[in-house]
Amino acid sequence: MRAWRALLWKESREELPKVLVGLGLCAVVVALRQNAEFNEEFARDFARWITNFIVVCGVALGMGLVAKESSKGTLSFLLGKPLSAVDVLLPKYVVGAVVLLVLAAGAWVTVYVDLEGLASKSYSFYSYTGSWYFPLKQFAEEVGYVNMLLVHLTTGLVAYSLIFASSTVSDHPLKGAALGILLLVVLDMLSDSVLHYFPALKPSLAFLSNRTTIVRMVSDPWLYFVRLSATAAVMAACAAVSIALWCRFRGVSIGWKPIVIGWLGLIACINLGDLTREPPPPKSGPLSVLTPEEGTYLDLAVVGERGYVATEGGLAVIDLRDPTKPELLVAVEVPLWSMRRIAVVDSLAYLLGQHKGLPADSLGIAVFSIGDPVDPVFKGYRIIGGDIEASWDWERCGAGLILSGRWGGKLGLVSFALDAEGLPARADELVVEELPEGYKDDFRGWWEHKLSMHVHNERIWVGYRAGFLAVNAQNLGALREIVRVEMDDYNSAYDSNKSRPIAREGNTLYVRRYWPGDLVAFDITDPNRPREIGYWSFSAGTTIKVIDSWVYSTRSNGLVVHRLTDYHAYEDVGSWEVPDELQSRYSFSRGWRRLHLVRDHFYTLIGRSLMVFPLKLTEGSQL
Structure with missing residues (x-):
């Protein structure tokens, strides 16, 4: 010693x-x-x-x-x-x-x-997922x-x-x-x-x-x-x-x-x-693209072999039977309307948008009969109130419609019941959260504080800043919150200026944990008691779709694919990449709206166009 x-x-x-x-x-x-x-x-x-x-x-x-x-x-x-x-x-x-x-x-x-x-x-950084x-x-x-x-x-x-x-x-x-x-x-x-x-x-x-x-x-x-x-x-x-x-x-x-x-x-x-080292194979692009001669495709709803698209001025119907060549069947323009979202209930299409008029534009719902897909008929419209300052998801819910939006310093859901003729009427509203005092959207709606929503039958799963919640919408006139789960993010302030991605596959709900960027799985066999069953350490995009253990998440220039593995890990499988000439300013501000899977093909909108991607990439491509 x-x-x-x-x-x-x-x-x-x-x-x-x-x-x-x-x-x-x-x-x-x-x-x-x-x-x-x-x-x-x-x-x-x-x-x-x-x-x-x-x-x-x-x-x-x-x-x-x-x-x-x-x-x-x-x-x-x-x-x-x-x-x-x-x-x-x-x-x-x-x-x-x-x-x-x-x-x-x-x-x-x-x-x-x-x-x-x-x-x-001034010491903050900008994230590719859309947050400061x-x-x-x-x-x-x-x-x-x-x-x-x-x-x-x-x-x-x-x-x-x-x-x-x-x-x-x-x-x-x-x-x-x-x-x-x-x-x-x-x-x-x-x-x-x-x-x-x-x-x-x-x-x-x-x-x-x-x-x-x-x-x-x-x-x-x-x-x-x-x-x-x-x-x-x-x-x-x-x-x-x-x-x-x-x-x-x-x-x-x-x-x-x-x-x-x-x-x-x-x-x-x-x-x-x-x-x-062999050079990587070229990344696959879309299987097919359909671009309007004028304007932009803004939102897509798929029913059977038909795609119903909200355009800037009305409704377009697209034949999706051949994924290699989607075909425009008809496009209908409605004067004094600027459309943004679309939802379909049976034989009626409901387009959410702004009705132009005096003294100011008003948020409204334009209704089309699509019983004959090649000849849609404009049935009328309803103004739904000037208090809704921003609107995001617009979906069918049971026999009616549901909207996520912002009004009066609050974020929440607004339900709409349909009358005998199929015209919508505001039925109820449910506040999910209140905005902080002095809230201001500094980015003109691009990364505004918002909700994300997944509708399954008459149950609505909503992602918000602090976590997610489930809403019972069996009675559209009385929306009822049944459970609320806080995600316990390490610091949810990191991504507080965007929605929390949420997706469901079977009895599993996938929700993004903001920071450090996990995808968390919850067992919702009993929807009143969601139970966390696992997580994977990667940041999902703003829109995700889960098929078995494969996660498809969106980026501004393509679709990224991961495979979930054991021990909270994942595998980078590859991506589809949209060519630069098919992108536009909408690729950044609007991003990918929805991913529709029809007969092993994804249909979605990016830029101005409808794009189709095969679920499995061609041989030799990078996925």
């Missing part, structure tokens, strides 16, 4: 200057954060900067703890003492790990000493200092341990660093190959942790335990290897030649892999 105390004191004294330099740099960063421009750049990507700092510190510590003894000529002194390899190496290893902990702790102090500096909206996120201050607060420190420290400890093991056969710190970094790169490449077959371990074992990984680990104790255990295993293995190398090659150093050969071999393998 006396030898250990002496060696610990010796190593601590020698590493103290590094500690002071590292903590001094942290103090400089804290001072510089008082400058607005520096603080903005720091806040945008503080996790990456700190991770790099910790890894660099790990490399700097590990490369010299053993090799410096050879370079300074003190190795022969240690070899002449009656000390075992454990007595010599473990004090060095422990001191280096503690120093790295101290430096990492100081690095994260630079963030948590001024959380208010992360609170500006995320409040960095709230992210840092909810993860917590200790969790943030431990997750990022594991990365530095792995790098430190590998460099330390390499330095035991090096007579110069640079040799230890060169060999250790080589091993680190090889290990990272091998881990990527192994994790390809064990995707459930990716969040825990990823060398560099992004924000999503951090949130998942903090939210799931099992993932946290796996990461800490894996780090401990790597540290123990590297310590054991160091002791074995010291015992086997006591005082012997590796030369530069094998290190250079190793680096050249690694570079050659990487380049050879790039040269021999």
